[in-house]
Amino acid sequence: MTNPLVTTDWLADHLDDPNIVLVDASWYMPATGRKGYSEYLESHLPGAVFFGIDDIADKTTTLPHMLPTPEAFAAAVGKLGIADTDTIVVYDEAGVFAAPRVWWTFRAMGAKDVRVLDGGGPKWRAEARPTAAGEEQPAPRTFAAHYQPALVQDFDTVLELTHSKARTIVDARPGDRFRGEAPEPRPGLASGHIPGSLSVPASEVTANGQLKSAEELRALFAKAGVDVTRPIVTSCGSGVTASTVALALAIAGAKDVAVYDGSWTEWGGRADSPVERG
Template sequence: MSTNPFLVSPDALVTEMRNGVVKIVDASWYLPPQNRDAKAEFLQAHIPGAVFFDQDSVVDATSPYPHTLPSQDHFAQAAGALGIAQTDTIVVYDGAGLFSAPRVWWLFRTFGAVNVRILDGGFPEWKKAGLATESGEASPEECEFTVHFQPQSVVDLPQMRDLVQERQTQIADARSAERFQGLAPEPRPGVRSGHMPGAHSLPYTSLQENGRLKEPEELREAFAAAGIDPNEPVVTSCGSGVTAAVITLALATLNNPQSRLYDGSWTEWGSQTDTPVETGPGE
């Protein structure tokens, strides 16, 4: 059984549910090629008592880029409407195992929730254990979520420009090696292929196995293979800020002293006309 303080096993979650001390969040989200409808799947089956967090709507609606950080008021309103307060014990999961849940785990923590964990293995592991599910819409009792924003957990475009130019902070890119190297086109139109100068390729898939986060020693090996020291500051990035949070979770597991997530990620960087872009294997 994992001793990771950021994960909870299905059995342990069942116990917490019986004690009535946990709020459960379905954070499923999928890329178009995955051909899955997260909300439709939630309506068909989800963990009893779970609410659905829509990662396409709890965003900055004025931004041209996907999954950009919502305003503090918007997040507080969305979380409160789901019946979640910043003081609650929160468990987040997704339908792929470990794909989109870390992003919502990071969001809640960034906006001030203090006890947020991820279901180890996600909904697939829950179903594999033969545990109960329910269907239909959730009907949470609204409450107040008081934001305590953590600006040190996020990087914006101007900051990212400085970091790339200074080359003093490690950058970990969670996209596939093919996209990182510029060998595969980006899925969004108008986005150049390649990576930020000085970035390291660390596909999020290298940090998990069968939808579960790897053990600490295996995580250290993955970081070392990517040329990243997990004991030093790291900025995480990906396509649109979702799977970057898998790296963020791995770094938290290894007690990284300073991990930040580049919210706009490659969609924002690769859409600019003046940001430097490199191809090939990188650092």
């Protein structure tokens, strides 16, 4: 895999490259009171289009921001002026928080070259680099979606993993939620974790809004008992920070990493799900 990260210096040098599409993927938990799209309209990186994680999603399920069909995805991002052959650079205004979810989504839909801006909008702004306001109006493009099922896991496949151990399950939620000591932010969900899963909170793979180094990440995963040479599936609350840990695993050298799209919102909301605590 090509390095999934780009630096602000690299982006500044390539802002006018016609083959690069810049995507603002800012998204926040409801309790923060922040709205990604509203902030985008006020100020965004030059030329960036906005990807709504809750909008470009499966509307037939009550689960939050699940992957849409490849056809719906292709139509939505084509309207944003994005082709599957572009170099797609995704960022968010929290540093590295929601951008990895969109990085993973594009890859799951067959995009050939997707990167994440390390440090995101906050680093770009701290360096006094240019911004723009309002809605960008790119010409529509054709995104030829080619779904990559190896990057996505569903309830049944993860349930099977609790028996087969064919993949290591890595949980990106905070440790107290993993152990079942703290309630879930979404009501009605069980507390605890998927049996046999390992805890690597997403907050631990970043520092100051940037991903930690490959060496630091390898040490972090090793300490948590995660063998990066084995197939892995990541999970979290709703599939967002699971993608952050998936990105960190890629940087650490993991070659086979999938994301459990439904994550704990699905698992902890089902009466037939086995749950461990502690």
